Amino acid sequence: NAGVMQNPRHLVRRRGQEARLRCSPMKGHSHVYWYRQLPEEGLKFMVYLQKENIIDESGMPKERFSAEFPKEGPSILRIQQVVRGDSAAYFCASSLQGQPQHFGDGTRLSIL
Amino acid sequence: DQQVKQNSPSLSVQEGRISILNCDYTNSMFDYFLWYKKYPAEGPTFLISISSIKDKNEDGRFTVFLNKSAKHLSLHIVPSQPGDSAVYFCAASALLGNQFYFGTGTSLTVIP
Numbered sequence A: 001n002a003g004v005m006q007n008p009r010h011l012v013r014r015r016g017q018e019a020r021l022r023c024s025p026m027k028g029h030s031h032v033y034w035y036r037q038l039p040e041e042g043l044k045f046m047v048y049l050q051k052e053n054i055i056d057e058s059g060m061p062k063e064r065f066s067a068e069f070p071k072e073g074p075s076i077l078r079i080q081q082v083v084r085g086d087s088a089a090y091f092c093a094s095s096l097q098g099q100p101q102h103f104g105d106g107t108r109l110s111i112l
Numbered sequence B: 001d002q003q004v005k006q007n008s009p010s011l012s013v014q015e016g017r018i019s020i021l022n023c024d025y026t027n028s029m030f031d032y033f034l035w036y037k038k039y040p041a042e043g044p045t046f047l048i049s050i051s052s053i054k055d056k057n058e059d060g061r062f063t064v065f066l067n068k069s070a071k072h073l074s075l076h077i078v079p080s081q082p083g084d085s086a087v088y089f090c091a092a093s094a095l096l097g098n099q100f101y102f103g104t105g106t107s108l109t110v111i112p
Helices: none
Strands: A005-007 A010-013 A019-024 A031-037 A043-050 A053-056 A065-068 A075-079 A086-093 A107-111 B010-014 B019-025 B031-038 B044-053 B056-059 B062-067 B072-076 B086-092 B106-111
Touching: A005 A065, A005 A086, A010 A019, A019 A086, A043 A065, A043 B010, A053 B031, A065 B031, A065 B044, A065 B056, B019 B031, B019 B086, B019 B106, B031 B062, B044 B062, B044 B072, B072 B086
Parallel strands: A010 A107, B010 B106
Antiparallel strands: A005 A019, A019 A075, A031 A043, A031 A086, A043 A053, A065 A075, A086 A107, B019 B072, B031 B044, B031 B086, B056 B062, B062 B072, B086 B106
């Protein structure tokens, strides 16, 4: 079942370290989205990418967060110098243009 | 600014009865609406969608109703089953837009 694959499922980092979250979209999907879910909240859009291009990053914090979707390989969400408030579940989704998004099972990031 | 709202954080329903989950939106440009179901420790799973040219879409036990004038949509599950117990998110977008806006979710419990 070649669904959206996210890894790692759980990631623990100390304050000040870097976190890298990976997402491999469904086969044939060229649209990738990243969402963050804080405890007791809904899914918050972060960024929308197509191959090698950031299309919409209006939901990304201005500092420390970056995302890429290279020509080869998975999409990466990178968080530099993590802080406690970055603890959340990060979900990746992929889709075809105008079609429903298919989600991965998320990466749960915990900051010590 | 929450453009998609699910005002009921939780709902309990007896097995076999109807479950009605509600969702309101504020942006009149939204013309594509989706419902997702989420189990703990998993990513959201697409359930059903509706575009603004329709006011009803049905798929088995699941029916979505759209009231554009009220900017309101609802998901009906009939009959409800214990396996339907999950968190349900509604989402909205403009068909030509990149972002999907999610509500905060409603936790449905179906009591056997």
